[in-house]
Amino acid sequence: MNTGPTTTAPLSTGPAATGTSATATSDTGPAGTGPTGVAATGPTVIGLDLGGTKIAAALFAADGTVLARHTRPTPARDGAAAVLDALAAAAAEVDPGGLATALGIAAAGVVDPRSGMVTSATDSISGWAGTALGAGLADRTGLPVACDNDVRATAGPELAALPGGRGSLLFAAIGTGVGGALAVDGRMLHGASGIAGHLGHLPSAEATGLPCTCGATGHLEVIASGPGITAYYERLTGTPVNRLETVAARAARGEQAAVHAITTGATAAGRVLGGLANALGPDRVVVGGGVPRIGALYGDTLAAAFAAELMPPLRGLVPEPPLFGHDAAVLGAAALTTTLPLHHPGALR
Helix, strand or coil, X not given: CCCXXXXXXXXXXXXXXXXXXXXXXXXXXXXXXXXXXXXXXXXXXXXXXXCCCEEEXXXXXXXXXXXXXXXXXXXXXXXXXXXXXXXXXHHHHHCCCCCCCEEEEEECCEEECCCCEEEEEEXXXXXXXXXXXXHHHHHHHCCCEEEEEHXXXXXXXXXXXXXXXXXXXXXXXXXXXXXXXXXXXXEECCCHHHCCCCHHHCECHHHCCCECCCCCECECHXXXXXXXXXXXXXXXXXXXXXXXXXXXXXXXXXXXHHHHHHHHHHHHHHHHHHHHHHHHCCCEEEEECCHXXXXXXXXXXXXXXXXXXXXXXXXXXXXXXXXCCCCHHHHHHHHHHHCCCCECCCCCC
């Protein structure tokens, strides 16, 4: 969900098959219990969550218990091969005994689970667009690998928690960028090239004329993300700020420019989500990420704008925070091994 320039590469392009493993300090923890309310993933599996700055790994038992954890920095400036090496090293760290039968990865970028390719990505990870994520990681770990976009994977446990197994979900993650996931009648939508759910690239009236990282103009991300709100405040005041929290603190003190920047971003997000709710008919709408945590001004404004867009049958539907905490991405990644195609070792050879 980063907001740097976006590059897109052909599906046939992949990284080198070898690379130098990144050095990191392990913080693998003791065994513990996994999040409740989510069906067991089956056999022992590894879940990996790849972001622009950090890799998180966890080993899950068949009942969802977390057997081990590990985090390490992402070698984001060292190229795709180095990132794949670091992912494989993180997987080995949580599973030194080789218990896992499969691996799931939730990764930054536009990920096509069917081809296993990163079809588009920002520059937060150098050379990430065009990476053969599924096959490359399978070759390095010797395990079958399922892969998906990080936001869709994080939304997976939220979808699984809906009763009846046929629920519909609208999930938004608003932070450094604006990402999302869409599920209808119990099925997560992936779309052509894995692009479904990229809510930040929907048009927004509040963003009219503003350039987006994808090359278009007027997209939601440039006004509703953390950097988008911060940049809008800077345009209003001529005062540079380096953090959204600074804008939020000034809004809490009653500074009108700060209040206007935050409410504009929240209104834009609420309107887009309300329109999507009318199109999809979700049973639940979840809004997560770092931006909603800045306070009630943002959340209340988003909820009001969302409600104002809803058709009568949906009135009463309200955006809610995620059910799951810091384990959601790795848990969702592990669960991918039961729902998505598996990429096996040797596919690149």
